[in-house]
Amino acid sequence: MENRYRKNMKMLSEAEIEKLKGCKVCVVGCGGLGGYVIELLGRLGVGQITAVDGDVFDETNLNRQLLSDVNVIGKSKAETAKNRMQQVNPLIQVVPLILRLTPENGRELLEGHDVIVDAVDNIDTRLQLQDLAEHLGIPLVHGAIAGWYGQVATIFPGDRLLDTLYAGKQAKGIEQDLGNPSFTPAMVASIEVSEVLKLLVGRGELLRKKVLYIDLFSQEYNVIEMGG
Amino acid sequence: MKIKVRLFATLRDGRGKEVEVERGESFSTLDILEELKIRREEVALFLINGRDGSFETQLSEGDVVSLFPPVGGG
Numbered sequence: 287m288e289n290r291y292r293k294n295m296k297m298l299s300e301a302e303i304e305k306l307k308g309c310k311v312c313v314v315g316c317g318g319l320g321g322y323v324i325e326l327l328g329r330l331g332v333g334q335i336t337a338v339d340g341d342v343f344d345e346t347n348l349n350r351q352l353l354s355d356v357n358v359i360g361k362s363k364a365e366t367a368k369n370r371m372q373q374v375n376p377l378i379q380v381v382p383l384i385l386r387l388t389p390e391n392g393r394e395l396l397e398g399h400d401v402i403v404d405a406v407d408n409i410d411t412r413l414q415l416q417d418l419a420e421h422l423g424i425p426l427v428h429g430a431i432a433g434w435y436g437q438v439a440t441i442f443p444g445d446r447l448l449d450t451l452y453a454g455k456q457a458k459g460i461e462q463d464l465g466n467p468s469f470t471p472a473m474v475a476s477i478e479v480s481e482v483l484k485l486l487v488g489r490g491e492l493l494r495k496k497v498l499y500i501d502l503f504s505q506e507y508n509v510i511e512m513g514g
Numbered sequence: 515m516k517i518k519v520r521l522f523a524t525l526r527d528g529r530g531k532e533v534e535v536e537r538g539e540s541f542s543t544l545d546i547l548e549e550l551k552i553r554r555e556e557v558a559l560f561l562i563n564g565r566d567g568s569f570e571t572q573l574s575e576g577d578v579v580s581l582f583p584p585v586g587g588g
Contacts, residue, residue: 319588407588432585435523450566454555460524461587512566
C-alpha cells in the first residue's frame with residue numbers, strides 16, 4: 287500500500303483502500319461544498335472524481351470556497367479542482383466538466399458513477415439531480431448550507447426525500463439572506479464525504495430516510511426520521 | 515387546545531426556540547403559521563410529533579409541531 291494511505295488504515299482495511307481506487311464519484315457543484323468534497327474524496331483515494339461546474343471563480347467566493355484563491359479568479363471551478371488534486375494526489379483522476387447540469391445532459395453525465403454528491407447551490411437543480419439519480423439507480427448524498435445552518439441526507443432511488451425536504455418548492459433557501467461563511471461548507475462537506483465512504487465500502491450507518499439538521503449557532507444537531 | 519411549536523434556525527428570530535399556540539377546537543399547521551406570522555414559503559420541513567406531516571392535518575391537544583426553514587446553498 288502507498289504511504290499516503292497508511293493513515294487511512296485501521297479504520298479502512300487494505301482491501302477497502304484498494305477498492306476505493308476503482309470507485310467513481312460524481313460531485314455536482316465545485317463551490318463551497320464541492321471544493322471540500324473533492325479535496326476529502328481525493329485524499330481518501332477515491333480513484334475517479336468527476337467535477338461538474340459551469341462557473342468561474344469570483345472574489346465573493348474567497349471567503350469560503352477551498353479551491354478559490356487570488357490566482358484563480360476568472361478561472362473554471364471544475365478545471366481548478368483538477369489542477370488542485372494533481373498537486374494533492376496525482377494517483378487519482380479528476381475529470382472536469384465545465385457545464386451546468388440539466389435534465390437533458392444529466393443522464394449521460396452521471397451514468398456509470400457509484401455515488402453522486404449534491405453540492406449545488408439551488409433547490410431546482412437538487413430536485414433534478416434526485417430525478418436523474420433515481421432514474422440511473424445511483425445513491426445521492428445531499429448536502430445544503432445557509433449561514434450557521436446545514437443539512438445532510440443520503441437518498442436511495444425511490445426514497446424521494448427531497449420532495450419532502452423542499453415541499454414548499456422554494457427557489458432558494460435562507461442562504462439568500464444569510465450568505466455562507468467559511469466553516470459551514472467545510473462541516474457539511476465532511477459529513478457528506480463520510481456518507482460517500484460508507485456507501486463505497488458498504489458498511490456503517492447511513493443517514494437514509496433521515497435528515498441531519500445542523501445549527502451551529504445554537505450547537506444543535508437533530509437527526510430527523512423521515513417517512514416510512 | 516394548546517399546541518407546542520418548536521422553531522428552528524432563522525424561524526427563531528423574534529419568536530424564540532419554542533412557543534405555545536392556543537386556539538379553538540380544531541386547527542392545522544397552516545393556522546399555526548398564521549398565528550406566528552410565518553409565511554408558508556418560509557417553511558421547508560415541518561414535523562408533527564417528530565414525523566413529517568401535512569400542512570392540512572388537524573392537530574390534537576398535546577401535539578408538538580416542529581418548523582424548519584429551507585436550506586439550499588452550496
